[in-house]
Amino acid sequence: EQAIARGYQILSFDLPEHGERKRVNDDCKIQECVRDLKIIMDYAKSLSNNISVLACSLGAYCTLLTYKRESLRQCLFLSPVVDMEQMINNMMEECKISENKLKEEKEIKTSIGHTLYWDYYCYVKEHPIDEWNNTTSILYGSEDEICEFNVVAGFAKCFNCDLEIMENGKHSFHTKEQMEFFKQWLNKYL
Known part of the structure; x- marks a missing residue:
């Protein structure tokens, strides 16, 4: 909603075994995710040459793999898997x-x-993720039980990403407080 209000057009996509694709009988294998994201990018490029990405967790990892040679306006990652x-x-x-x-x-x-x-x-x-040249901002929960802080912080330092930490935030931002923090963070970059 915030992005649309600021003039963004949105393409939303679920990886296999996630969101709307939980009911589909596809395994969530990285090879298929990369293939799907290439199709999404080709479609996005047919609509605009000014493309940004918002991805979380595994979606961020797939973005890093698939779009490392793409020129993106910006990338916003929530609780990203980076290794x-x-x-x-x-x-x-x-x-x-x-x-x-x-x-x-x-x-x-x-x-x-x-x-x-x-x-x-x-x-x-x-x-391996050894190349990333897009302006990137990361929101990470200090209590993330999936992604280790030193790995995310090392990635942010290596690739010159902004890193913001929500104290007591988990990997999955879902509480009212976490969602409000996420919205405020998002507002800074839209």
């Missing part, structure tokens, strides 16, 4: 799954409800 390999390694360690076991089984449903895929893991390792 998927580290996140998967943490999950494997927590669930006591070795890299060799994942390689052998190809697909493992974890005890915490996520499915790990060998091809996904290989893709992530082969495509």
Whole structure:
């Protein structure tokens, strides 16, 4: 609503297994997400040459992978995953799954409800986020239980991103207080 009021046109998109696509039988594999985001960008470019991105969590990671060579007006990331390999390694360690076991089984449903895929893991390792040249602002919750602060802060420093931290904020901004903070942050950049 805030963006529309300021003249932005909005393209909204859910990754597989998220939002409106939870009912669809697609696995949320990074390769498919990248493919989908390329289609979205091609469509956006047919409408405008002034493109900004707002993405959260996994969507931010997919944006970093897919749009690293795009010239974007600005990027706004909420609770971004910026190092998927580290996140998967943490999950494997927590669930006591070795890299060799994942390689052998190809697909493992974890005890915490996520499915790990060998091809996904290989893709992530082969495509590190080592390039990002777009003006980017990040909002991060100090109590984010998914993305480690030092990883997000290191990314922000490496790629010269603005980083704002909401004290006591979680990964998922959903409470009234968190949403109000998010709206105020968003207003600064729109």
